[in-house]
Amino acid sequence: MNQELFNNQFKYSPFIPYDPTVNPLYTGYTTHPTIGGVQPFVYSDWREEELSWHDNCYIHAGLNPFPISSIKGPDALKFLDENLANGFRNFPIGKIKHAVMVNEDGLLMADGLLLRIGEEEYEASCLTPYIDYRAEIGDYDVKIEDKTGDTFLFQLGGPFSLEIVEAATNEDFHNLKFLEHRMSSINGMEVRVLRVGMAGSLAYEVHGVFRDSIPVYESILEAGKPYNITRLGRHAYWNAHTENGFPQAIIHFPYAVETDRGYWDYLVKLNNHALYFSASFQLRTGSMGPDPEARFVNPIELGWGAAVSFQHDFIGKQALLRIKDRPHRQMVTLVWEPEDILDVYRSEFEKDEPYAPMEGPEDFLSNGKFEYRADKVLIGDQCVGSSTGRIHSWFYREMLSLALVEPEYCALGTKVDVLWGDPGTRQKRIRARVSRFPYMDIGRNEVINVGAIPSGLRR
Numbered sequence: 216m217n218q219e220l221f222n223n224q225f226k227y228s229p230f231i232p233y234d235p236t237v238n239p240l241y242t243g244y245t246t247h248p249t250i251g252g253v254q255p256f257v258y259s260d261w262r263e264e265e266l267s268w269h270d271n272c273y274i275h276a277g278l279n280p281f282p283i284s285s286i287k288g289p290d291a292l293k294f295l296d297e298n299l300a301n302g303f304r305n306f307p308i309g310k311i312k313h314a315v316m317v318n319e320d321g322l323l324m325a326d327g328l329l330l331r332i333g334e335e336e337y338e339a340s341c342l343t344p345y346i347d348y349r350a351e352i353g354d355y356d357v358k359i360e361d362k363t364g365d366t367f368l369f370q371l372g373g374p375f376s377l378e379i380v381e382a383a384t385n386e387d388f389h390n391l392k393f394l395e396h397r398m399s400s401i402n403g404m405e406v407r408v409l410r411v412g413m414a415g416s417l418a419y420e421v422h423g424v425f426r427d428s429i430p431v432y433e434s435i436l437e438a439g440k441p442y443n444i445t446r447l448g449r450h451a452y453w454n455a456h457t458e459n460g461f462p463q464a465i466i467h468f469p470y471a472v473e474t475d476r477g478y479w480d481y482l483v484k485l486n487n488h489a490l491y492f493s494a495s496f497q498l499r500t501g502s503m504g505p506d507p508e509a510r511f512v513n514p515i516e517l518g519w520g521a522a523v524s525f526q527h528d529f530i531g532k533q534a535l536l537r538i539k540d541r542p543h544r545q546m547v548t549l550v551w552e553p554e555d556i557l558d559v560y561r562s563e564f565e566k567d568e569p570y571a572p573m574e575g576p577e578d579f580l581s582n583g584k585f586e587y588r589a590d591k592v593l594i595g596d597q598c599v600g601s602s603t604g605r606i607h608s609w610f611y612r613e614m615l616s617l618a619l620v621e622p623e624y625c626a627l628g629t630k631v632d633v634l635w636g637d638p639g640t641r642q643k644r645i646r647a648r649v650s651r652f653p654y655m656d657i658g659r660n661e662v663i664n665v666g667a668i669p670s671g672l673r674r
Contacts, residue, residue, distance in 0.1 A: 227253040230279030230367045230428040237448070257448040262609040264451035268414035269610050269658070272373035274435055275413075275447035279428070280364045282327075284346060286337040288357040295329070295337065298349045300514060300531065302524025306331055311394040311411060313522045316345055321513045321534030322471035324478075326464070328411065330396055340368070345470075348481045349530075367428035369435060372418030372455075374658060375442040378671030380408060380419050382438035385673050388419075393661045401434050413452075415459035415655040417663050438671075454606040457615055460548065460653020462517050467604040467617055469587065471511040500571070501588035502634040502642060503601055510589050510601070516544040516619055518652070544619040548654040549592070549602055549633065551614035552646035559635065559643055568641045573605070573614075591634040592618050593644065599624050602633045602647075608654070615654055616647075625649060 227233055231254065239253040254277050258264060267273040286295070296303050300315040314329035327341030339346060343361060350359050371379060380388050384399045388408060391397060396409040404427040412418020423431055436444060456463045464470055472479060503509050514523055515538045523535060562569040592600035600620030608615050616633070624631065629649040636642035653659075 228276070228279050230425070230432070231255070231276040232429055232432065255446070255448045257450055258446040261448065261450040261454075264445055264447050265454050265609045267445035267447065267451075268373045268412075268416040268418070268455065270373065271443045271445060272371055272375040272379055272439060273414075273445045273447040273451070274432070274439065275370040275372075275452055276367075276432060277447070277449050277452055278370070279367050281366070281368045282341055282343045283362045283366050283368075284339045284343045285360040285362055286339060286346075286357060287335055287360075288355070289335060290355040290357045291335050291337055294350060294353065294355040294357045296527055297529055298346070298353070299329075300523045300529055300535065301329070302526055304524075304526065308333060309395055309397055311396055311409060313519070314339060314342055315514050315519060315522050316342065316349070317513065317531035317535065318471060318474055319531055319534060320471075320474065321515075321531045321538055322474060322511045323464075323468070323514060323517070324470050324472070324475070326514075326519075328409075330407075330409070344482065344485060345478065348478050351481070352477065365425055367423055367425060367431070369421045369432060370413060370418065370447075371421070371435070371439075371444075372412040372414045372416045374417060374668075375439075375444075376412075376417050376419050377665055377668050379435065379439040379442055379444060380421070381671030382441075382673055383421075383435045384408065387670065387672060389665050389668070389670070401431050404431055404434075406431060410660070412660050413459065413461065413463075414455040415461070415653060415659050417658065417660050417665070417668075454608060457548075457604040457606045457617055458608050458610070458653075458655050460518075460546070460617070460655065462512075462546065462604070462617055465587065468512045468517075469507060469510055471507075473507055474511070500637055501603075502591045502636060502638060503589035504638050510587075512619065513538055515539050516546060518546045542622045544600060545622055545625045546652055547618050547620055547625055548650045548652045549616045549618045549631070549647040550650045551605075551616070551633065553614070555643065555645040556614055559645075562641075562643075570641055570643045571636045590616075592620055592624075592647075593632040593634055594624060599631070611654065617652070618649075620649070627651065 237255045238257045239255055300317055301312050308331050310331055312329045314327055316325040318324050325342045325345040327339060330338040332338050347359050350357055383401050386399050391410045393410050396407055399406055399408050406421050406423040409420040411420055456466050515535055559570045559573050590602045591598045592602050600618050602616045602618040605616040627649055631647050632644040633647050634642055635645050
């Protein structure tokens with residue numbers, strides 16, 4: 216890991232050209248490498264930025280420095296097979312999987328991308344430090360190297376993303392399929408191009424080494440100028456996952472860190488990851504209350520069943536089999552009633568106690584903590600689910616959230632109430648209706664016909 220990078224007194228991300236003219240957000244984290252420093256909250260206007268994955272293309276660098284691990288060794292595949300819920304019978308070099316790790320009860324402990332780089336070499340994002348812990352307590356001939364800070368990751372998404380990638384690399388990427396990756400170069404700098412994305416639209420990622428991060432970023436910006444490329448701030452990034460219907464840790468759920476005492480002790484011993492996926496959720500707001508167990512999730516109810524293979528033995532298999540074979544909560548999109556939302560804003564101009572504010576997406580607070588909100592979903596007085604990741608979608612002009620609800624209330628059009636406000640404060644029942652999941656329903660990455668997209672090669 217590039218430790219020198221994280222010893223900077225001024226905690227800005229050196230993977231993004233520092234621009235004092237934009238509105239930065241200091242997150243307050245200085246002990247976890249993936250968070251820490253000044254990163255742009257908004258470049259121009261979050262509404263304009265959010266439209267980019269529908270109308271043109273964004274470039275997002277706000278996840279840097281990103282937690283990346285190299286996994287090598289004779290037992291690498293065996294280790295992954297026994298510790299991840301994914302199947303590996305068909306995982307050739309050049310492919311990508313959405314990697315899922317659960318505990319014995321099937322609760323989600325980590326998820327991210329897993330790339331097969333070579334016969335005995337893989338690269339994982341966002342699985343550290345849990346994957347390191349599983350390797351340490353197991354008996355495997357495998358080496359896991361933390362490369363956080365040694366590499367960069369830039370995300371591009373929108374209908375012009377393919378043309379911009381081709382213009383930047385001067386290479387044809389029309390034949391790169393969804394969940395595939397391959398090597399390329401940008402102005403002589405080696406990069407890896409992945410066809411994946413967070414916003415649901417056609418999207419790509421560009422990975423490379425730290426020293427090339429700024430020149431590659433600037434080269435992509437230059438290649439994207441004819442396509443009106445848009446720099447994406449954290450506010451608009453927050454909105455992408457809810458609109459796309461891809462639940463994400465921090466935004467929609469916490470990992471079940473507290474359920475594994477051995478892992479908890481391992482995190483305490485590490486001290487450099489700062490219990491991030493638990494400590495950052497110390498402020499658990501919303502009508503669901505502060506109980507972490509009410510917020511833990513499993514991949515089946517999140518809609519990630521396709522990533523789970525029961526054709527091999529892995530930690531949590533029996534629990535997930537039981538969940539799969541019984542009625543269980545399901546993920547839906549909720550569309551909130553505008554009149555009730557206006558009551559929340561109106562309360563800020565009244566003399567009585569106002570309702571909890573609805574500023575931005577689920578917000579950062581001044582002390583650097585995430586305001587991770589989970590709200591009760593009600594039918595009458597019965598709690599039938601939990602709503603998280605509320606956003607104002609500017610493209611659809613709707614207030615949206617994702618919700619895990621009991622199966623009998625998942626039908627499209629089902630009317631529910633979201634209970635807005637912490638226990639013990641003034642609360643508001645906001646009418647909502649169950650809608651499609653994912654909500655973004657056009658131009659999706661996994662089905663788009665790239666053959667109809669013009670070439671972006673420089674002539």
